[in-house]
Amino acid sequence: MNHLGFEMEKVKIGSFDFTCCEGCQLQLANKESTLPDFLALLDIRNFREISSERLDDYDIALVEGSITRPDEIERLKAIRAKAKVLIAFGTCACFGGVNSLKNRIPQEEAIREVYDNKAVETMPSMKISDVVQVDHSIPGCPVSKDEVEQILVGIVTRSQVSLPTYPVCVDCKQQLNTCLFDLGELCLGPITRAGCNAVCTTGKSACLGCRGPAEELNMPAFFELVKDRALSLNDLHEMLAFYNAFEPFATDET
Amino acid sequence: MKRDYSLDIHHLTRVEGHADIQITVRDGQLVDARWAIVETPRFFEVMLKGMSAERVPFLTSRICGICSISHSLASIRAVERAMDIVPPVAAEKTRLLAMHGETLQSHALHLFFLIAPDFAGTSSVLPLIQSHPDLVRAGLQLKELGNEISTVTTGRCTHPVSLVVGGLSKAPDKEKLLHLRAMIQERKPALETTCSFFHTLTIPDFSRETEFISLSNGSTYPSIGGRLVSSDGVNLEENDYLLMTNEYTQEFSTSKFTRLSRKSSAAGALARFNNNYDLLHPKAKEVAESFGLQPVCHNPFMNNIAQLVECVHILEDAGDLVNSLLDSDLSEIKTPYTPKAGIATGAVEAPRGVLYHHIEINEQGKVAKADCIIPTTQNNGNIHDDLRALVEQALREGKNDGEITKLCEMVVRSYDPCISCSVH
Numbered sequence: 001m002n003h004l005g006f007e008m009e010k011v012k013i014g015s016f017d018f019t020c021c022e023g024c025q026l027q028l029a030n031k032e033s034t035l036p037d038f039l040a041l042l043d044i045r046n047f048r049e050i051s052s053e054r055l056d057d058y059d060i061a062l063v064e065g066s067i068t069r070p071d072e073i074e075r076l077k078a079i080r081a082k083a084k085v086l087i088a089f090g091t092c093a094c095f096g097g098v099n100s101l102k103n104r105i106p107q108e109e110a111i112r113e114v115y116d117n118k119a120v121e122t123m124p125s126m127k128i129s130d131v132v133q134v135d136h137s138i139p140g141c142p143v144s145k146d147e148v149e150q151i152l153v154g155i156v157t158r159s160q161v162s163l164p165t166y167p168v169c170v171d172c173k174q175q176l177n178t179c180l181f182d183l184g185e186l187c188l189g190p191i192t193r194a195g196c197n198a199v200c201t202t203g204k205s206a207c208l209g210c211r212g213p214a215e216e217l218n219m220p221a222f223f224e225l226v227k228d229r230a231l232s233l234n235d236l237h238e239m240l241a242f243y244n245a246f247e248p249f250a251t252d253e254t
Numbered sequence: 255m256k257r258d259y260s261l262d263i264h265h266l267t268r269v270e271g272h273a274d275i276q277i278t279v280r281d282g283q284l285v286d287a288r289w290a291i292v293e294t295p296r297f298f299e300v301m302l303k304g305m306s307a308e309r310v311p312f313l314t315s316r317i318c319g320i321c322s323i324s325h326s327l328a329s330i331r332a333v334e335r336a337m338d339i340v341p342p343v344a345a346e347k348t349r350l351l352a353m354h355g356e357t358l359q360s361h362a363l364h365l366f367f368l369i370a371p372d373f374a375g376t377s378s379v380l381p382l383i384q385s386h387p388d389l390v391r392a393g394l395q396l397k398e399l400g401n402e403i404s405t406v407t408t409g410r411c412t413h414p415v416s417l418v419v420g421g422l423s424k425a426p427d428k429e430k431l432l433h434l435r436a437m438i439q440e441r442k443p444a445l446e447t448t449c450s451f452f453h454t455l456t457i458p459d460f461s462r463e464t465e466f467i468s469l470s471n472g473s474t475y476p477s478i479g480g481r482l483v484s485s486d487g488v489n490l491e492e493n494d495y496l497l498m499t500n501e502y503t504q505e506f507s508t509s510k511f512t513r514l515s516r517k518s519s520a521a522g523a524l525a526r527f528n529n530n531y532d533l534l535h536p537k538a539k540e541v542a543e544s545f546g547l548q549p550v551c552h553n554p555f556m557n558n559i560a561q562l563v564e565c566v567h568i569l570e571d572a573g574d575l576v577n578s579l580l581d582s583d584l585s586e587i588k589t590p591y592t593p594k595a596g597i598a599t600g601a602v603e604a605p606r607g608v609l610y611h612h613i614e615i616n617e618q619g620k621v622a623k624a625d626c627i628i629p630t631t632q633n634n635g636n637i638h639d640d641l642r643a644l645v646e647q648a649l650r651e652g653k654n655d656g657e658i659t660k661l662c663e664m665v666v667r668s669y670d671p672c673i674s675c676s677v678h
Contacts, residue, residue, distance in 0.1 A: 023319020032398035051378030052267040101301035203409030203416035204423040
């Protein structure tokens with residue numbers, strides 16, 4: 001790859017998945033029009049979903065999914081030991097994701113419900129940073145390929161890598177959408193980190209907060225807004241719990 | 255030839271999810287052949303409990319990163335049938351088009367990224383970018399078209415945003431539909447390039463008689479809803495999905511297995527093809543004929559060709575659906591409803607076969623009970639039994655260890671298993 005007139009070495013990368021739907025890794029193979037250029041940046045050393053290569057020397061590890069079994073902890077620690085940069089890739093990796101919904105009941109009960117008497121190992125869903133140090137996070141369910149390209153190019157070119165700090169509402173207003181609150185609906189756009197191009201609200205579906213809390217966040221004002229509009233607090237709590245991304249704020253207000 | 259051979263493929267590559275293939279041959283005799291799924295279970299049936307009915311499709315789409323539209327629509331169909339909601343016609347057409355987009359994307363991913371390297375003798379599609387640039391370009395064009403169809407119809411290609419209970423939250427934009435119509439026409443040559451490539455390949459000669467399971471509605475190639483049928487003559491109503499699946503657990507697998515009239519059965523493109531051949535577009539039939547593919551075909555490797563045949567059908571039918579949507583009034587896209595109690599099953603033909611979501615809604619409009627049965631779960635038994643028959647045949651033919659290993663990997667990949675999905 002040539003950058004500002006300098007030939008740069010391809011970055012050695014590994015992509016790994018834990019408890020998840022593999023939808024975030026799949027985004028790496030999407031946006032087909034720029035795919036050959038994107039792949040030209042990378043030396044893929046380990047990516048089980050698309051390649052039979054299983055090499056252990058990688059600089060960047062993309063880690064998708066949450067951790068729900070002891071053997072996953074060991075596998076994740078081994079990846080951490082090898083990677084110079086570990087990226088929590090997607091909402092499950094960053095926050096525990098939808099898998100965390102099973103944390104509400106005792107795990108033995110969950111096993112009995114699905115597997116009857118068969119012995120199956122599982123534990124409450126954990127985010128990647130509960131187990132190892134994370135260098136960068138790319139949230140999203142699924143991740144946005146545009147953002148993944150920006151961040152990986154940023155790492156390769158030693159540029160500053162950052163996520164938007166403002167909420168989804170900013171992206172949503174740019175799309176000239178009618179506010180869902182004005183249509184009488186609840187939406188987590190005012191408290192969720194932007195960077196998704198407001199894809200859900202543009203499709204007239206409420207934001208469920210997959211990208212986690214915005215940094216410029218006014219939670220008390222948000223709860224006031226929900227109360228002023230006489231919207232359901234039960235519904236709000238269901239939405240806040242959906243991706244486990246607002247766990248630190250769960251007790252802020254009831 | 256008396257020999258010992260043991261194969262233990264840990265975390266098979268180029269499939270979705272984690273599974274092992276274990277083969278043991280002693281004194282030239284097959285002792286054991288196993289399809290062992292070790293994927294971590296996620297417990298979606300537990301996660302769904304207590305969820306508001308309207309939010310169910312947003313949760314179930316997260317079962318799978320490849321067939322999220324199928325999961326969303328299986329749930330929506332179950333909830334709508336449980337609550338007696340009839341979606342507007344324009345919403346139904348849009349949903350059918352969305353299913354086509356997803357299947358095209360999924361089949362293209364499988365044919366180019368996951369199995370083409372087996373035939374080309376490479377570890378992944380990456381070296382093919384240099385060695386077969388036209389083929390890779392064709393693959394990317396088809397995959398991109400599938401994703402674009404899904405994006406125009408549902409707002410995003412993975413984890414749809416505008417498929418909702420009652421219809422759609424937003425209608426597809428007519429400008430974008432016009433663009434899609436042009437794109438479909440423009441990409442038909444990519445399909446011809448793909449067919450030419452597959453014509454040059456030797457599909458392994460292997461057959462094991464089995465039972466094929468699919469949906470059937472008697473008038474169109476199956477997609478959303480219909481009767482549950484099998485090539486052994488089973489014909490059931492959608493809500494009778496349990497009689498069709500008979501799920502059971504296996505000690506060596508975190509994914510369940512199913513059975514119907516025989517010990518094992520198969521779902522997916524080949525099953526749909528075998529059970530619904532007459533309803534394919536004539537151009538798709540022509541392509542099938544050019545590959546010598548006729549119903550009922552029992553060679554699992556031909557599932558790859560059946561997927562290619564379905565891509566031909568999809569491009570033709572998607573063009574018709576786009577035209578029909580362009581002629582439709584897209585202002586009525588959602589039927590208003592008040593949540594109420596009810597129980598129903600929603601069945602759809604996901605890219606890899608019949609997918610069932612069974613949902614029970616309580617008086618408060620929340621999920622009281624849920625059950626999801628995944629296509630790959632319905633293929634586990636067949637994969638398991640094929641491995642045994644395939645290794646026995648290979649031993650008779652005097653194949654070497656490397657050849658047997660490759661055949662085993664290839665037969666598993668032919669089913670396009672979605673393991674993470676099956677261990678939801």
